Amino acid sequence: MKLLFALALLVCALAPLLRTASATSVTTSALEWPTQWEGRALRPLALSAVEQRFAARFPGQIARLTDGEQVLVWREVNAPTRMLHPAADCYRGLGYRIAQAHLERDAQDRLWRCFVAERDGRRLRVCERIVDAQGQAWTDASSWFWAAQLGQSTGPWQAITTARAL
Numbered sequence: 001m002k003l004l005f006a007l008a009l010l011v012c013a014l015a016p017l018l019r020t021a022s023a024t025s026v027t028t029s030a031l032e033w034p035t036q037w038e039g040r041a042l043r044p045l046a047l048s049a050v051e052q053r054f055a056a057r058f059p060g061q062i063a064r065l066t067d068g069e070q071v072l073v074w075r076e077v078n079a080p081t082r083m084l085h086p087a088a089d090c091y092r093g094l095g096y097r098i099a100q101a102h103l104e105r106d107a108q109d110r111l112w113r114c115f116v117a118e119r120d121g122r123r124l125r126v127c128e129r130i131v132d133a134q135g136q137a138w139t140d141a142s143s144w145f146w147a148a149q150l151g152q153s154t155g156p157w158q159a160i161t162t163a164r165a166l
Contacts, residue, residue: 031076033063038107040067058083060156070164077130077157080148084141087128087161091117096124103139113139116166123166130159 035042045064047055055062060077077084088098096117104114104127114127130144131137132153138144147153 031061031063033065033074037065037067037072040069042067042072045071070162073161073163075159077159078155080145082145084130084144084159086113086141087126088115088117091115091124091126095119111137111139117163124163125166126161126163128159128161130157132157 033042033044042065045066047062047064058075058077059079059081060075062076063074065072065074075084088101092098096119099116099118101113101115103111105111110129112127112129114125117124117126129137129139130141132148133155134153136147136153138147141159144153144157148155148157
């Protein structure tokens with residue numbers, strides 16, 4: 001069940017890659033992903049062969065991680081791209097009903113866009129945000145894209161999506 005949930009989250013994060021290819025090449029250096037999240041140790045989750053093919057077209061790098069309670073899809077983005085899109089759109093495309101969408105601050109005073117995704121009696125709490133190299137943050141991909149495209153933000157950018165079963 002957790003593996004299916006993790007795969008659904010990653011497919012959601014990578015779905016835009018089916019529509020658009022970026023002119024920016026993928027960074028080939030090994031990115032050092034975080035080893036802790038909110039005080040809990042993180043461990044990497046492997047990408048499937050299909051997910052690896054999607055990631056090969058992404059203008060940056062993608063990792064799927066877990067702290068044992070939630071899955072994080074962490075993307076380092078090297079260039080403005082429409083390959084980042086709201087997670088709610090992806091979950092809707094996967095047949096989830098989206099409810100309780102709102103902005104909220106976490107214990108570190110970071111702003112996140114969160115919602116509850118429900119399908120077949122299963123409920124997930126999903127939150128997302130994008131942060132630039134200077135610490136400026138966005139809670140929606142469109143605002144981030146235009147800030148990056150117009151030179152009001154510089155990368156690399158970190159796009160983080162968390163999902164936890166309710």
